[in-house]
Amino acid sequence: MTLRLTLRRLALGLAVLLLGGLLFAWSGLFSVRASSGHWPVTGWFLHWVMQNSVRTDALPVAAPEDLSSPALLARGAGHYATGCAPCHGAPGQPQDPVVRQSLPAPPPLVDEPGDWTPAERFRIVQHGVRYSGMPAWVAPERADEVWAMVAFLQAMPDMPPEEYRRLAYGPQAGGEAQAAGAAGLRGLARDGMADCARCHGPDGRGRDNEAFPVLSGQSETYLAQALTAFAQGRRHSGIMQPPAARTEAAALREIAAHYARQPAFPVPQAADPGLLAEGERIAREGIPAEGVPACLSCHGAAALARNPAYPRLHGQHASYLENQLALWREGQRGGGPFNELMHTIAERLAPDQAKAAAAWFATRREAPEQ
Ligand code: HEC
Ligand code: HEC
Ligand code: HEC
Structure with a gap:
């Protein structure tokens, strides 16, 4: 007897197979035990x-x-x-x-x-x-x-x-908790601080050249806003979101206050004089043709004293500042309640202008007067 393959029979066959598969899955006979391992062929196939x-x-x-x-x-x-x-x-x-x-x-x-x-x-x-x-x-x-x-x-x-x-864990691996203890932090804040100090140091100066942004001497309000933004996922960083999210809000506030109290630490940085001159011009005058305001109207000495939500840029690593401007330009950086201001500004700055402004701020030791 020969069976003719018709569309109907094919569909019927497939339906029976599907039903059989479902029944097998429902019966619980397929093992999901990790302890049994894969068949060698399954393991090979999945990796392939x-x-x-x-x-x-x-x-x-x-x-x-x-x-x-x-x-x-x-x-x-x-x-x-x-x-x-x-x-x-x-x-x-x-x-x-x-x-x-x-x-x-x-x-x-x-x-x-x-x-x-x-x-x-x-x-x-x-x-x-x-x-x-x-x-x-x-x-x-x-x-x-x-x-x-x-x-x-x-x-x-x-x-x-x-x-x-x-x-x-940093050069003084193991010593951060004591350092934090000496700085007068209590309980939760001290434990959280040990985590932060691995990268930022107990004094917020960072380490390994420009690996981590300088936190010392930054305004407490700005630091606290940045940490809340990381913890709530409004500022994106695969490196900073986890430590911010695993530290209690109260401890984060204490740690922000601790870093804000540390003496400011401008890092000596050199740059090409032409680049610095261009950077200084943008910082002082902005770029009127592009609608870019003078950076110092918000990041200069007077503005920093007036509004603690404005971060200090002077003495920060140039590569960090430049990268943050690039992130805003690409629409990827969030932050505190006023961060949209920077989004608009960064979108109007060309990459070489951002580089120049970042380089100039990085070489300033004091908050520049406007
Ligand atoms: C929860 C456990 C877990 C964590 C956390 C984890 N991984 Fe993995 N990772 C795995 C597993 C499981 C595989 C194997 C994936 C596979 O072969 O299909 C893997 C594979 C990899 C591979 C490919 C290795 C290879 O030769 O196949 C790399 C590279 C890797 N992980 C890097 C990382 C990095 C970097 C991190 C931290 C950012 C990380 N992983 C965090 C579980 C983890
Ligand atoms: C694994 C290293 C690492 C750890 C741990 C770490 N940080 Fe950071 N932190 C970074 C890096 C890298 C950046 C820059 C993030 C970016 O480019 O968006 C950063 C950025 C920051 C900023 C933003 C600075 C600015 O000028 O906007 C603050 C504030 C901060 N960290 C505080 C902390 C605190 C507080 C802790 C502990 C709860 C901590 N960090 C733990 C690496 C780390
Ligand atoms: C109208 C006010 C204003 C002006 C003008 C302004 N900024 Fe900002 N800037 C801010 C605020 C507010 C923040 C903090 C954003 C946040 O909440 O994360 C900031 C943050 C930054 C940061 C990130 C600092 C850090 O530690 O992560 C950089 C870099 C920066 N500004 C560069 C500039 C440059 C360069 C200019 C000039 C072209 C400029 N800003 C002009 C308000 C301003």
């Missing part, structure tokens, strides 16, 4: 699919030329210690046996860094991996931060544990 997807996703990504600057490594390591090491382990910190029991288990990135190009690592860290527990970056649009993490991942397998500890 992931590799292909990452490779194609990475095609349009161009890696920055230099991924070895100490600032990038420090930023990457600081976040890795709390955001990634609990799953992947770190130099001198073996992987936790508990996470080894998940399926798929996170690979130990020190011993098995994987054969990825920087662009592929960028995509894995930026978007995470579906069905695997590998999370996406908290602020995927912050490519600058994802590159800092990629820079660190490239360097990590050869990194001695002491160097990792210094990069991730």
Whole structure:
């Protein structure tokens, strides 16, 4: 007897298969136990699919030329210690046996860094991996931060544990809680402060060149507004949102007050005289043809004294200031209640004008008079 394949029979066959599949899933006979592991072929297939997807996703990504600057490594390591090491382990910190029991288990990135190009690592860290527990970056649009993490991942397998500890926890690793205690902080604020001091230092001066913005001497109101914006997800940063979100609001306010009390610390910075002259002109006069007001009308000595929501820019790292202006230009930076003002201004500044203004403010030791 021969069966003729008709459309009707084909549809019927498919419906029976679908129903069978549903019945099997409903019966509970398919095991979701992580402890049983995958069949080797399933494990291979899933990883193959992931590799292909990452490779194609990475095609349009161009890696920055230099991924070895100490600032990038420090930023990457600081976040890795709390955001990634609990799953992947770190130099001198073996992987936790508990996470080894998940399926798929996170690979130990020190011993098995994987054969990825920087662009592929960028995509894995930026978007995470579906069905695997590998999370996406908290602020995927912050490519600058994802590159800092990629820079660190490239360097990590050869990194001695002491160097990792210094990069991730700061030069006085372990001493921050005491430093915070000495500064008169109590309980919760002291614990939160130890986390902040890893990157910003107990005195808010930062470390590793321009890795972290200077907080010392900044106005308390501005610091508190920035921290609330990070904690509530209104200012996007995969590195700063987590520490702000895991610290109690009351502790954040105390820590903001602590950093505001620290003596201001202008960092000596040099720049090309032509660039500085252009920057000074923009700061003092603005760019009337483009509708850009003078920066000093809000960031000069008189305005800073009048309105504590205006941040001091003098003595801040030029690269940090320039990057914040770029984030506003691209519509990616939030902040306190007046941050829309800066969005409008930054949109009207060309990248080289932003660079010039940032460079000039960075070289000022005192709040400039208008
Ligand atoms: C909750 C646990 C978890 C956390 C937290 C986590 N990962 Fe992963 N990660 C995984 C898992 C699981 C995989 C395996 C994904 C796969 O192969 O499908 C993975 C894969 C990776 C890979 C690809 C490795 C390879 O060779 O396949 C990189 C790179 C990576 N993670 C980096 C990071 C970074 C950087 C962070 C912190 C920002 C991080 N991970 C945080 C679980 C985690
Ligand atoms: C892993 C390193 C790291 C930790 C931990 C950390 N920060 Fe930050 N912080 C950064 C980086 C990087 C930036 C710059 C963010 C950006 O580019 O958007 C920043 C920015 C800030 C800003 C904004 C400065 C400005 O001028 O707008 C404040 C305020 C701040 N941090 C306070 C804190 C406090 C308080 C804590 C502890 C609760 C903390 N940070 C913990 C790395 C860190
Ligand atoms: C009308 C007032 C005003 C003017 C004019 C102004 N700013 Fe601002 N600026 C602000 C405010 C308010 C903030 C804080 C935004 C927030 O809440 O995060 C700020 C923040 C900044 C920051 C971020 C600082 C940090 O620590 O993250 C930079 C950089 C900056 N301004 C640069 C400039 C430059 C350059 C100019 C001139 C071209 C300028 N601003 C003109 C009001 C102003």
